[in-house]
Amino acid sequence: EVHLVESGGGLVRPGGSLRLSCAASGFTFRTYWMTWVRQAPGKGLEWVANIGLDGSEKYYVDSAKGRFTISRDNAKNSLFLQMNSLRVEDTAVYYCATEGWLRKFDDWGQGTLVTVSS
């Protein structure tokens, strides 16, 4: 059974940094693209970033470019999102998800809450 567990969320001041982690198990991690999706309070789902099998391909939503960095460690079955220069509008629950065949987000974690506030 696929299991994705996010961690690393918390309260941070505007301009601060946070590193989110996603621990994966129950599937062959290195054979899946991985993605981050977020949901701001009272808002809908927003795709943030994804990463290819070996980490060489990375894509971001415009609002994350230059501030967020997605990475992965296939040896440790882990996905990361380094978030710098955080803004109030980055406040959200952040989910990691597998990106399978036909670019569908098959399995999701429970999410980790990031709150950016002074």
Add this chain to the structure above:
Amino acid sequence: DIQLTQSPSSVSASVGDRVTITCRASQDIDTWLAWYQHKPGKAPKLLIYAASSLQGGVPSRFGGSGSGTVFTLTITSLQPEDFATYYCQQAKSFPPYTFGQGTKLEIK
């Protein structure tokens, strides 16, 4: 970016009802569309991919159709556990992948 517009934004229905949610894309996305169910405090759940393919383990009362720019998610014979928010998502072009704004399905 490809914009997705869902309608209605919210709908009230009763157990046993049939409900249809529409998702319109700002450009042709063939059948590169997925539907997700999301309940508060839970992980989103994939229901439908490639516009009409049912994800494994999802009840057959969920169905998807459409291609090009207009898509529908239909839930026949609503069950109590189906009350949630539903999102469409396009996978035709990234970055970015985009989601619709969501449709909240509430109990009447």
